[in-house]
Amino acid sequence: MLISIPDSQTSKELSxxxxxxxxxxxxxxxxxxxxxxxxxxxxxxxxxxxxxxxAHTAWFFETFVLVPHLxxxxxxxxxxxxxxxxxxxxxxxxxxxxxxxxxxxPTVAEIYRYRAYIDEAMQSLITENIGNSQLESLxxxxxxxxxxxxxFLFTNIKHIFGNNPLRPVYHPNLPTPKAASVVKALYWxxxxxxxxxxxHNGQGFAFDNEQPRHQVYLQEYRFGSRLVTNGExxxxxxxGGYQNPxxxxxxxxxxxxxxxxxxxxxxxxxxxxxxxxxxxGMRRLxxxxxxxxxxxxxxxxxxxxxxxxxxxxxxxxxxxxxxxxRGNLLETGILxxxxxxxxxxxxxxxxxxxxxxxxxxxxYPGYRLEAGIIGEYNGKLMCNRLVLRGGSCxxxxxHIRSSYRNxxxxxxxxxxxxxxxxxxx
Numbered sequence: 001m002l003i004s005i006p007d008s009q010t011s012k013e014l015s016x017x018x019x020x021x022x023x024x025x026x027x028x029x030x031x032x033x034x035x036x037x038x039x040x041x042x043x044x045x046x047x048x049x050x051x052x053x054x055a056h057t058a059w060f061f062e063t064f065v066l067v068p069h070l071x072x073x074x075x076x077x078x079x080x081x082x083x084x085x086x087x088x089x090x091x092x093x094x095x096x097x098x099x100x101x102x103x104x105x106p107t108v109a110e111i112y113r114y115r116a117y118i119d120e121a122m123q124s125l126i127t128e129n130i131g132n133s134q135l136e137s138l139x140x141x142x143x144x145x146x147x148x149x150x151x152f153l154f155t156n157i158k159h160i161f162g163n164n165p166l167r168p169v170y171h172p173n174l175p176t177p178k179a180a181s182v183v184k185a186l187y188w189x190x191x192x193x194x195x196x197x198x199x200h201n202g203q204g205f206a207f208d209n210e211q212p213r214h215q216v217y218l219q220e221y222r223f224g225s226r227l228v229t230n231g232e233x234x235x236x237x238x239x240g241g242y243q244n245p246x247x248x249x250x251x252x253x254x255x256x257x258x259x260x261x262x263x264x265x266x267x268x269x270x271x272x273x274x275x276x277x278x279x280x281g282m283r284r285l286x287x288x289x290x291x292x293x294x295x296x297x298x299x300x301x302x303x304x305x306x307x308x309x310x311x312x313x314x315x316x317x318x319x320x321x322x323x324x325x326r327g328n329l330l331e332t333g334i335l336x337x338x339x340x341x342x343x344x345x346x347x348x349x350x351x352x353x354x355x356x357x358x359x360x361x362x363x364y365p366g367y368r369l370e371a372g373i374i375g376e377y378n379g380k381l382m383c384n385r386l387v388l389r390g391g392s393c394x395x396x397x398x399h400i401r402s403s404y405r406n407x408x409x410x411x412x413x414x415x416x417x418x419x420x421x422x423x424x425x
Contacts (some may be wrong), residue, residue, distance in 0.1 A: 016136055017126050023143045024119055026396075027054060028112070030153045033171050039108045042101025043163050046414070047156045052084070052100050055111045057146040058118040059084035063091070064374070065138055066118070070125045076114050077106075088376050140205050141374070147399040154279065154335065154394040159414050162266050162277040174280035175334050183229055183288040184342040188222035190425065191318065198317045199364055200403040209378040210403045212366045216314045220425040223311060223319050226340040226347045227355070228302065228419040231287030233294075234274070236302050237263055247304045252297025255411045265293035265413040279335045288339035290418045292353050296386045296410035299356040299419045311422035313359035313405065316389045320349045320402040327351030329397045337393055337418065351395065353418030354388040354406055361385040361407035385409055392416035 014022065031039070031050060039051040048056075059080055066073045083103070085094035095103070106114070122139075129135050161168045199213035200206035242262050245253045255261070266277040267285070274285035294302075303309050311319075328338045328351040337352040361382050369379040385407040391400035393416060408415060 016130075016139065017123060020122060020126065020139065020143060021119075023146050024115070027057060027146060027150055027153065028115070030150060030157075034157070036108055038157070038160060040101065040104065041160045042098075043156070043160045044414070045098040046412070047159055048097065048100050048152070049103075050153060050156060050160075051106075051108050051111050053149045053152055053156070055080070055106070055114060056084045056086060057142075057149050058111075058115045060145055061118050061122055061139075061142050065135075065142060066121050066125065069129070069135060069138075070121060073121060076117050080114075087380070090376065137205075138374075141377075144205060144207070144399060145377075147396050150330075150396065151392070151394050155414050155416065158266075158277070158279055161279075167277060167282050169281035170279040171335075172280065174278075174336070175332075176280070176283075183231065184226065184340055184347075186421075187225045188423070189225060189319065189346055190222050191218070191220065191315070193218060193220040196314065196318045198314050198321075198403070200401075204401075206401070206403060207378055207405070208367075208370055208375075209361070209363070209382070209405050212364060214365050218312075218314060218318065221311075221315050222423045222425060223315060223346060224308075224421040225345060226420075227290035227337075227352060228421065229287060229339070230285055230289050230291050232306075233264070233291040233302060233419075234285075234287065236305050239305070241301060241305050247301040249297060249300060252295070252301060252410070255295070255297055259411075261295075261298065264291060264298065286339070290337040290339075290348065290352050292337050292416055292418050293413050294356075294417060294419065295413045296356045296408075296417075298413075299417075300358065302419055303421055306421060308421040308423045310356055310358040311420060313357040313387045313389060315422055316355065316357055316420075317402050319346065320390070323349055323402070325350050325397060325400055325402075327391075328393050329391060329400065330394050331397050332393070335393055337416070348420075350391050350400055352393055353390075353416050354392050354395075355390045355420045356417060357387045357389060359387045361387050361405065381407065388415075388417060 031054065034050065040049050042049050062075060063081070067075065081091060082093060083095055083106070085091050086097070126139065157170055161170060195215050195217050197213055197215055200210040201213060241247060242256060248256065263274075268275050268277070275282050276285055299310060327348060328334055340347045363379070363382050369375045388406040388408065389404070391404070408417070
């Protein structure tokens, strides 16, 4: 198996030092199958070179943890603030994100030396500050930040390889999901109209955009028992879904036309059959797997065609609030969505694909922007993005929870994103 995190261990059961080592080692483990040339490619403006992700996550610990908290710490390189800053305006000028792929230096070898340098200093800091809850919280934020970039590593690797005519294989021995002979029929779970509470409950780590916990009133709604499958989405394609503007939001129709969308990203017709690119190479389309790599616009168009809608994030969180986090997450090592197996109700809530909601990424009532640099983490991104819930097949299990709010622009397709339907009663 590619990913070797012990299933029985979570961040709660590990010491901070061990948790730190586990997360940091996983980032490098993800990159082990790569060739050196793979690290430097920037396949689109929204992606970054793989080496940049490895360096940026180290820089995060250096800038926000080591510099202010470790006495006599010396930065690894004075120019790294300029090279590795992502979007923190308070730290000054930086390389434009779309130009990160133009830089051949620092080399991959130097970035790995940088990570080792940071790890040594961080272990000293952790050892010297056991019981410092404020510092530990900052370090845990950094680890969750790195886990976000671990997802980016997988999505960027897939985009790099998926755009290469050679269709390189990231890992040739990835497990093949079992193909169910018959997909379980979709049915509806009903929830009454009333006041519900959503938002993080205060137990364990959460990002600031998951807080504060608050009440929402929901009309009676129905929630799909499983994710929409490839076969169901193929019916939308065959019915002319990509040619009929009646199903599409205006901006979505413009995006679909201008970018010539005819199917989800990574789908390809070969000799009359549909294939798709995976991290294990090209595979025949499995009709029973969840459809993946669709934009919000495509998810919304499919829902309209099906006579349904996408759930709100409050409906999604209400449905999942008391359900344990389990599913096809990173630790399975499959790295690809799998068919529903019919053992839970509802199914596939965590893992497989991030689920688009029709909720915009806005601050919750009572939200307060944190002071200082950390306040820039999520607060400045609460505009023009839609919320996704549930995690995907490349999300670490210790990173996801029912209150987790992911968010992307509605045209995003390179994320492991899919569809669950809902309807108002």
